Amino acid sequence: MNSLSRRKFLKISGATIATAAVLASSAKSIVNAAENVTKKNGLQIIPSYCDLCFWKCGLLAYVKDGKLWKVEGNPKDPLSNGRLCPRGTGGVGAHYDTERLKSPLIRKNLRGEEKWVEVTWNEAFDYIADKMNKMKATYGPEAMALFSHGIGGNFIKHLLRAFGSPNETAPSFAQCRGPREVGFELTFGDVVGSPERTDIENAKCIVLIGSHLGENMHNTQVQEFSHAVEKGASIIVVDPRFSVAASKAKYYLPIKPGTDMALLLAWMSVIVNEKLYDADYISKYGNGFEQFAAEVSQYTPEWAYIETGIDPELIRETAREMVRYKPATLIHPGRHATWYGDDAQRSRAIALLNALMGSWGRKGGFYVPYSYSIPKYPYPSYPELMKEPLDNPNGKYPFATGEQISTGIREATITGQPYPIKGWFIYGTNLMQALPNRDETIKALQNLDLMVVVDVIPSEIAGWADVVLPESVYLERYDDLNASPFREGFVGIRQPAVEEPNDQKPNWWMAKKLGEKLGLGAYFPWKDIEEYLDIRLKLAGHSLTEIKKEGIIKGPKKPIYYDNGVEPEFLTPSGKIEFYSTQLAKAGFDPVPRYTKHPEPPVGYFRLLYGRAPVHTFSKTQSNPILADLMSENEIWVNADLAEKYGMKTGDRIKLKNQDGVISDPIKVRATERIRQDCVYMVHGFGQKSRQLRSTYKKGASDAELVTKYNTDPLMGGTAMNVNFVTFEMEV
Numbered sequence: 001m002n003s004l005s006r007r008k009f010l011k012i013s014g015a016t017i018a019t020a021a022v023l024a025s026s027a028k029s030i031v032n033a034a035e036n037v038t039k040k041n042g043l044q045i046i047p048s049y050c051d052l053c054f055w056k057c058g059l060l061a062y063v064k065d066g067k068l069w070k071v072e073g074n075p076k077d078p079l080s081n082g083r084l085c086p087r088g089t090g091g092v093g094a095h096y097d098t099e100r101l102k103s104p105l106i107r108k109n110l111r112g113e114e115k116w117v118e119v120t121w122n123e124a125f126d127y128i129a130d131k132m133n134k135m136k137a138t139y140g141p142e143a144m145a146l147f148s149h150g151i152g153g154n155f156i157k158h159l160l161r162a163f164g165s166p167n168e169t170a171p172s173f174a175q176c177r178g179p180r181e182v183g184f185e186l187t188f189g190d191v192v193g194s195p196e197r198t199d200i201e202n203a204k205c206i207v208l209i210g211s212h213l214g215e216n217m218h219n220t221q222v223q224e225f226s227h228a229v230e231k232g233a234s235i236i237v238v239d240p241r242f243s244v245a246a247s248k249a250k251y252y253l254p255i256k257p258g259t260d261m262a263l264l265l266a267w268m269s270v271i272v273n274e275k276l277y278d279a280d281y282i283s284k285y286g287n288g289f290e291q292f293a294a295e296v297s298q299y300t301p302e303w304a305y306i307e308t309g310i311d312p313e314l315i316r317e318t319a320r321e322m323v324r325y326k327p328a329t330l331i332h333p334g335r336h337a338t339w340y341g342d343d344a345q346r347s348r349a350i351a352l353l354n355a356l357m358g359s360w361g362r363k364g365g366f367y368v369p370y371s372y373s374i375p376k377y378p379y380p381s382y383p384e385l386m387k388e389p390l391d392n393p394n395g396k397y398p399f400a401t402g403e404q405i406s407t408g409i410r411e412a413t414i415t416g417q418p419y420p421i422k423g424w425f426i427y428g429t430n431l432m433q434a435l436p437n438r439d440e441t442i443k444a445l446q447n448l449d450l451m452v453v454v455d456v457i458p459s460e461i462a463g464w465a466d467v468v469l470p471e472s473v474y475l476e477r478y479d480d481l482n483a484s485p486f487r488e489g490f491v492g493i494r495q496p497a498v499e500e501p502n503d504q505k506p507n508w509w510m511a512k513k514l515g516e517k518l519g520l521g522a523y524f525p526w527k528d529i530e531e532y533l534d535i536r537l538k539l540a541g542h543s544l545t546e547i548k549k550e551g552i553i554k555g556p557k558k559p560i561y562y563d564n565g566v567e568p569e570f571l572t573p574s575g576k577i578e579f580y581s582t583q584l585a586k587a588g589f590d591p592v593p594r595y596t597k598h599p600e601p602p603v604g605y606f607r608l609l610y611g612r613a614p615v616h617t618f619s620k621t622q623s624n625p626i627l628a629d630l631m632s633e634n635e636i637w638v639n640a641d642l643a644e645k646y647g648m649k650t651g652d653r654i655k656l657k658n659q660d661g662v663i664s665d666p667i668k669v670r671a672t673e674r675i676r677q678d679c680v681y682m683v684h685g686f687g688q689k690s691r692q693l694r695s696t697y698k699k700g701a702s703d704a705e706l707v708t709k710y711n712t713d714p715l716m717g718g719t720a721m722n723v724n725f726v727t728f729e730m731e732v
């Protein structure tokens, strides 16, 4: 880890402990709920895994005098390696957050007015079950849809499947990493997955294209990136903004937004025309290389210069730099890939560039991950589905994977086609911030007969619900087992370290109790989650008692590269890496990626870009008092010369107006040389509008509110959101 990151980690750990101590003194007495915990110097140490983002790092929760004191990384956990990220270290604040939901609520007035009646759990479940049963009788079970995010949604998914609905979706696909998965699957026959199978640790050259390692703070990747930098890896960063990662780069390419495909094609043309690719790898594993080479060779660096603004010689030099370290050259696939509308093709271009390096399946490129095999719970079969999911009617987006398109479900809720959707169950995702075009979301939810939100805080989407169910935070509950695919097989457990301060309940309990009310008790045969977990673990030759002690069980080490024993397998139509994609050609799409010119901002407007902050997970963590101390609002990055031209300076508050006339809440200016003049940048998730979250209400501005326009990826239905332009409103 570089010294900057190390200092940051230490600083935040100190802040965590101090703030937690103050909060603990005023919190309700809490009792350790875990058995067999390690005890040291009067402390109880309970292993679990983090939920402040989806990464699921293993942690140790320290409980002192019955109160949650701090969390640290679990040294036995392969994802955290004994170190949490700054956000994860602040997880204690989620437990002590005074703005948490405390009891079940039923809506009193109109949707969105945020007027509630507190009810008992029994009353809440009676209300939901009655509505769901009526819906099933009138429209069929498929009228109920689930939007979910994270492992905590597993039991609710099970409930909806038992109910008979095929409609379950997560915005993390079509609003985030979906295009990447499709682009890689079309090329290699397999997805990148989560956590990404990137071998950053061993890469000798790392290329980041609009990917903000360090700011996105996905712990394992950031640790590996720091090690790679320390070991002298050559870093190439392509970004209109000089990101944290750019500060570590040997080459920084400040590209014109919207033109990344031009750069990728030009890089490939240099490598093809100069025959710098891994010829052995391509002849063994590639298919359609000649057609591919003929297509990309036309995109010269001189041509790309006009599009991207990047010097042709720099394009050549960086292409040769990548080649120098092949196959340990990793062109990172990124994560949030929904930018302009041709995103699956851009991701495919990234996959193809990696294929030219021979890095897929090779050390320093993309390893072959594997999961520790834990059998599923032996549930009865789900009822036969009577209708297809409606997110992608008639296969409109032919290369959407099995993951469903959230905006497709939203659209069907508005139109009632191909069949009506009348209920939304929403778990752990703030759809107001996650989906583009908020008006469409509001229009859809006004058509519902039932809207249920499960959350730990009164999020914006909870403000629109009929029933709000308050969930225990991750440090107070069990969840399903984590056996994420990774470079080594493991299974991790989430278990409670402390009790809930009020009447909050875990998701598994809600699913079981509601299931019983719906007459679906046969799908919840276990007494409680401990029994469920124990049965699953025993099927794999382990037990709950065994895993609770250290939080992790590891599998035997296996080879993860083609060069040390993994048999290459490409699940494509040709059984090889598809340089030329016949399946794309058959469906009427470009078999080799081509350049599409994207509209540029009109005069006086600037492209709105957004991203992550290391201490927050969007709107989910902003009321966490520890993390709010570290960052309580976002800023708008404006090029310093541009700011001067408009008479703005750092710290001024302005509003942003988008191309459709939508005006943001006031946001602080950050005038900086670190961004181009044709775009502005802000951290996503701020400016949230839930009145129940007093500490975060209208803090900063919401990029989501300004994302009224989006392009849909014709291959897979992803919603591209970097297509909105804003101008400055000086009167605040």
Ligand code: SF4
Pocket (backbone or CB within 6 Å): 050, 051, 052, 053, 054, 055, 056, 057, 083, 084, 085, 086, 087, 088, 089, 217, 218, 219, 220
């Ligand atoms: S990356 Fe950070 S927030 Fe996410 S799970 Fe790991 S420690 Fe928690």
